[in-house]
Structure formats: C-alpha cells, structure tokens
Amino acid sequence: MHYMRIIALLLLCPLSLLRAADTAVAATAAPPTLATLAEFAAWLRPLAAVRSVQAEYRQTRLLRSLNFSLSIHGHMAQEQGRRLLWATTSPMRSTCIFSEDSFQQWDAETGKVTSLSAADMPWLKVLFNCQKQWLSGDLDALATDFSIEPLDDHTLRLTPRRQEFQLFFTQIEMRFRPSYDAIARLVFSEKNGDSMQMDFFNIRNNEPIPEQLWMLPPK
Secondary structure, three states: OHHHHHHHHHHHOOHHHOOOOOOOOOOOOOOOOOOOHHHHHHHOHHHHOOOEEEEEEEEEEEEHHHOEEEEEEEEEEEEOOOEEEEEEEEOOOEEEEEEOOEEEEEEOOOOOEEEEEOOOOOHHHHHHHHHHHHHOOOHHHHOOOEEEEEEEOOEEEEEEOOHHHHOOOOEEEEEEOOOOOOEEEEEEEOOOOOEEEEEEEEEEEOOOOOHHHHOOOOO
16 A cells, blocks of 8 residues: 555656746746635646656655654656656665556666556556646646645645545645746645655756656666
8 A cells, every 4th residue: 555655646746837946936926815716726827838847856754653754865757648757866766657557667676677557556547647637737627636725825735535545645735836837845644644745956847858768777
C-alpha cells in the first residue's frame, strides 16, 4: 500500500503547473482578496501555456507517529499528457517514468528496472487521466473528483470525493505563486497524520527534454 501511495501522490501532483515558479511576478498585481472559485479559476488561466517542464524538487516526508521527518531531493520532467519522469538523487537514487499505460522504475541499489502496465495496476490510468485535469487549471473539471476550498488568495485545499483517492490522502493544499502561473508548494495529508510536502525550484519551461532522459537505466 505504501508503494501505491507514493505512485498516486506523484501522479496527482500538478507538476506541469510549475512553469513560472522562478520567474518574475506579473506586472499586474494579484487581487487583494479572494472572492469565489470562479474568480480563482480566472486567475489560473495562464496555466494552459506550458507543454513541458523540468524542475528540481525537495520533498519532505513527515511520519507523525514517530516524530520523524525525511528530506528527499531530486528532479522531474514532464511532457504534457504524455509522460512524467520523477528522479530521486538523495539520499538514495531511483528513477520512475509514468505514462497512461505503463510504469517503470529503476533503483541504484539493485540496478534493476521494474516495468508494470495498466493491466497490472488498473488505477494507474485513472490517476494519470486525473493528472491531465490539473494542466489547464480547470477547477470545474477538478470539482468532479474533489471538493475545492480557497484557504487564502493563493492557496486551495482539495478534498477527494472518490474512494480510490481517499485511500492515499485526505486532502491536498496547493500554494500558488503571487503571479498565479505556478505552484510553489504542495502538501499531501494522510489519514494517519503523516504528510508529504513538495517544494519546486530551478524550473525550466518549454525547453526540449533530451530523449536519453527517458531511458532506463539512466545514462
């Protein structure tokens, strides 16, 4: 279950919304107060422009029962609607590649590549398709699977409606940059009180992704 939870969290991350997390804030100031979800959705319109993204990340995993936290560092790459690469570089090395129909993982400890298909994990396609909804910032589409609540002018809380998603997390908090064209932070909360926080930086948008990056084992 833990392994499936990690895959679900990765796929549900709206990674391609990260596109301008390290660009200058737009010249037009953000609205001073949050009014409605419709207005928030309008602020998110710039999210539809990116076709690919590459970034570094810091992932902090908190195990509440043990009062223990672990920081993981790595990088990611995504081609909109096609495939997602999630690589860990510290404290261990591994690389996962997701598509609508398949999942591959390489880890440095064994040197082996594990491959699974959607037939092995029927929920993989569901999660991958759900991820596509994030790409446009379409809150109406997301509202089918999530209850959406603004926490402030730059943060949304998403609570899953689908039982499949409730197995993995109880809510997601999405913190947007002041320009509303990127996500600076994601926080996933789980039933047992554990949480996972992801911070993204050094983002490169719409740059060519080398084809060799998608090869496992990595070169």
